[in-house]
Amino acid sequence: MKKIKKYLVENGYTPLGLYHSLHILEVFIGAPIAFLVYLIMGHFYDDAFTIILAVLVVVVLIIIFTECITYTLCRCPGCGRGLRIESMFQTHCMYCGEDLDGEFHWQSEVMAEQIREDAEKEEQKIEEQKEEHRSLDTVNVIVRRATVKDIPFLITLLSQVLEVHASIKPDYFVSGYTKYNSTELEDILDDESKRVYVAEINGAAVGYAFCDIKEMPAKPFVQHFKYMYIDDICIDSNFRGKGVATKIFEHVKEEAGALGCREITLNVWTGNRRAFAFYQKMGMKPQKTTMEIKV
Structure with a gap:
């Protein structure tokens, strides 16, 4: 009833x-x-x-x-x-x-009961989020510099992120490929102007961040400063929504500060709402907009 x-x-x-x-x-x-x-x-x-x-x-x-x-x-x-x-x-x-x-x-009783149920669901959601963060703290998410041993994992996640981009921008990305191959990844890992970070849980890699350390060239009309460019962040599909990306981003932010960078920048493809919402949550704001027109 x-x-x-x-x-x-x-x-x-x-x-x-x-x-x-x-x-x-x-x-x-x-x-x-x-x-x-x-x-x-x-x-x-x-x-x-x-x-x-x-x-x-x-x-x-x-x-x-x-x-x-x-x-x-x-x-x-x-x-x-x-x-x-x-x-x-x-x-x-x-x-x-x-x-x-x-x-x-009896309508007021039903509405009051609905309010109670909604409140209970919201409390349960908050408790689940707290439990999720507690579980992440328990398993101890570690973010470190990537090594050559991480290349197979990096290629697996590069494939995942490219498929996401191909679904958003099929006129630009080609499905079935990766942004870098094994040889190119070796060169990136050896390049001191680049940083590749890997997040792991209990010794298993679950996410990465590709970053470049760049400098705004010294010119009369612009400020000269060093900045960190995040080329890519990806979390294994089995671990998304569990706070791992937050751990990686916070680590990148700390590294950028330690390296003397003034700011962190990145690009987000239009249509990648999940990534855009995440970076906004991390405190990032739009800096400029890239536009296009088909001819």
């Missing part, structure tokens, strides 16, 4: 509207059932009285069932009395005169 009441409130039913609906259903459902009983009884019995009696019993049971539901649900918004058959063509309660097209008298 609780679920029925919730459904009625959510779908805008009124006591009078529900009352009419139930009795219309009583006719359209009860009549075929009574006729079916009549046919079945007529097949087994020749006594017309027995057949008619059986049909009447079925009709009475259907009426009683409908009236029980009516009395339970279709109550006056004002006095709370159940609606009776006399109310079929009335729009106001015959007892207190209340408008029967108003809210159910």
Whole structure:
């Protein structure tokens, strides 16, 4: 009954509207059932009285069932009395005169219960998030510099991130490839102007960040400074949404500060909403917009 009441409130039913609906259903459902009983009884019995009696019993049971539901649900918004058959063509309660097209008298209870359920769900969500962070602290996410031994893992994740980009920008990226091959990754790992960081849990690599250390060239019209460019961050699909990316980003931010960088920059492809939302959460703001037009 609780679920029925919730459904009625959510779908805008009124006591009078529900009352009419139930009795219309009583006719359209009860009549075929009574006729079916009549046919079945007529097949087994020749006594017309027995057949008619059986049909009447079925009709009475259907009426009683409908009236029980009516009395339970279709109550006056004002006095709370159940609606009776006399109310079929009335729009106001015959007892207190209340408008029967108003809210159910129990509607406030249903709405209060819904508020409690929503609050409980929100509390549960917060607890799950806390537990998730506690579990990450327990397993001890470690972020370190990548080594040659990490190349197979890096290629696996490079494949994952390229497929994400190919789905967003198929006119630019070609599915089935990776941004770097093994030889190119070896060169990157040896290049001091680049930083590749790997996040691992219990010794297993679960994410990476490719970064470049760059300098704004000394020119009269621009400031000269060093900055960290994040070329790519990717978390293994089995560990996304668990806070690993946050750990990597925080580590990159610390490294950038230690290396004397003034800021961190990166590019996000339009359509990659998840990445954009994550970087905003990390405190990043749009710096410039790259635009295009097909010719």
